[in-house]
Amino acid sequence: MSTHASIEKAGEKAGERRASRVTGALEALGRASLRMTPQRIAIVRAFVDDDGHPTAQQIFERLHRAMPTTSFATVYNTLAALERAGSCRTLRIAGATDDGTARFDPNVAPHDHAVCDRCGAVRDVPAPAQGEPAAPLDDGFEVRSVERVYRGLCERCRKGAHRRPPSRAR
Amino acid sequence: MSTHASIEKAGEKAGERRASRVTGALEALGRASLRMTPQRIAIVRAFVDDDGHPTAQQIFERLHRAMPTTSFATVYNTLAALERAGSCRTLRIAGATDDGTARFDPNVAPHDHAVCDRCGAVRDVPAPAQGEPAAPLDDGFEVRSVERVYRGLCERCRKGAHRRPPSRAR
DNA sequence: TTCGTAACCAAGAACGATTCTAAACATCGC
DNA sequence: GCGATGTTTAGAATCGTTCTTGGTTACGAA
Known part of the structure; x- marks a missing residue:
């Protein structure tokens, strides 16, 4: 499980x-x-x-x-x-795996993602608290949703216990 | 920009x-x-x-x-x-074009992107003002950068002058 | 200038992810 | 149980991207 x-x-x-x-x-x-x-x-x-x-x-x-x-x-x-x-x-997150490969997320509630630059793991992150009224952008673009991707290092990798290098080679 | x-x-x-x-x-x-x-x-x-x-x-x-x-x-x-x-x-932005297709961005200054759900156009959006100190997430994830993708309707499409439907078929 | 070396390019084959196709099969309302 | 219709299978096809090969070019040293 x-x-x-x-x-x-x-x-x-x-x-x-x-x-x-x-x-x-x-x-x-x-x-x-x-x-x-x-x-x-x-x-x-x-x-x-x-x-x-x-x-x-x-x-x-x-x-x-x-x-x-x-x-x-x-x-x-x-x-x-x-x-x-x-x-x-x-989900399509550049650099997460080999790039361009789709990932599937069973969590359809609004949330963001954190991607570890080293091991490539993708994790859910709760969306920022506020309802974010989503004002239109300067040029009249009507914002319906915002997705955020945090890039950095997961705790494991920060501590040096990473699974493997991100392997950019095919 | x-x-x-x-x-x-x-x-x-x-x-x-x-x-x-x-x-x-x-x-x-x-x-x-x-x-x-x-x-x-x-x-x-x-x-x-x-x-x-x-x-x-x-x-x-x-x-x-x-x-x-x-x-x-x-x-x-x-x-x-x-x-x-x-x-x-x-850039790899799901739903922008056929999905999974790489797009290239000559603008390497920090900025975000707005994607039109109807015509698929991708536009630059200046990153939010503050330097965003990027506190580590709850679980110890060290945030190095944040990318935002705004989804919605560009002005043209809002006004009905869209180029073409998003065409999910190949 | 002439060479040698390393970087570069074209062409096309190879590759991996995804979608399509056709035929067999299963599901569900009757 | 029956039949219409939606699903599954297996493999071929497609698309974006990368690799390979062999020939070309730039450039520093002799």
Whole structure:
């Protein structure tokens, strides 16, 4: 279940949140009149289970252990369906991984992201407190939402316990 | 920093800024002990001349008119060289164009971006005034920089004069 | 000037991520 | 259970990007 080490502490709470996210996502599928299939259930489980903003590849690998016949297209299709149903967001953060690779975020509540320059980990950050009335910009641009990406070093990497260099080479 | 239609007004100024960006970028190449070649000069010109955050494809097309033998690899190589020399930034903004496509920004001063949800245009936005002392996040993440992406509608699209639908299909 | 070396370029192959296609299959309302 | 319709599969296709190869050019030293 848990992903990172630090999660153990929050155990119960996180467990509950996840369970509700799983049911929430499945309900959203229903609401969007999309069918409930074993593949979709499995993908929702594997996906929602991961706060680390997995790539399609990562979700596919996890899934493949349980359902070895599942195809890549199904992962993409399901994620697209979830996104349409409002239970998933696609993230593209330059420099996080190899660049240009999509990451998927099961947390659709407004929030920001912190990206570690060294290990590439992406973490959720609560959005700044205020409702931010979002005044139009000087040139008349009507702001509907603001996304922030914090770049820097995660605590682990600051302490030298980083997983691996960011590997820019292909 | 003005970008589109509004630029006419700033005519002179923009011309100067561009000229200085061109020389600045070329000097930076020199400083990084990279050679000054016709291809590079042409790419710098085509690139710096465009505040619209062009893709490699767009730069290539513009270039191709002037130097029909230039290859795609040269465009990428040169942009990478410019980036190393500190005269270019790579942007990846989900939903801006086809998604996952890199855009290149000749403006390396700290600033944010506004993306129009309808026409996909990306525009520079001056970064918020304060120096933002960048306190570490709750979990010990050391913030080194913040990037903001404003999403919404540009003035043109608000007024119904949009270029084209965002075209999510490939 | 002539060489040698290193940087550069063009062309196209290779690559990885994502999407499409066609046919088989499963789901759900009846 | 039946059938219409939505899904899955497997693999091919596509797109953006990078790598490779082989030839070219710039430039400092002799």
